[in-house]
Amino acid sequence: MIEANLSRGMEGASRPSHFRGVATVVAKLFNLVQPELAVFGAKDYQQAAILKRVARDLNFPVRIVVAPTFREPAPKAASRSFFEEP
DSSP: OOOTTTTSSTHHHHOTTHHHHHHHHHHHHHHHHOOSEEEEEGGGHHHHHHHHHHHHHTTOOOEEEEEOOOOOOOOOOHHHHHHSOO
16 A cells, blocks of 8 residues: 655655554454444554545545544563662
C-alpha cells in the first residue's frame, strides 16, 4: 500500500518506508475486521491523515477519528520501588 503525497514530508522524510508499512497493515486489518470506527492519537497526526486517505481511496466504510493522545504515567521499575520506603 503506497500513499506518496502525505508521507513525503515530516516523519516520512527520515523514515521513507514507515508509512507504507503502517498503511498496509491497517488496510489489511480494516479489510478483515471491517470496523465502523477507528480512533488514532493526535500525536501521530501525519499517520492519521495518511490512514484517512487510504480508507477513502480504498472505499473502506470506516469513520476515522483523531483524538487527543492520552498515556498513563509509566510505572516505576520493580527494582526501584523495592528499595523505596512507603
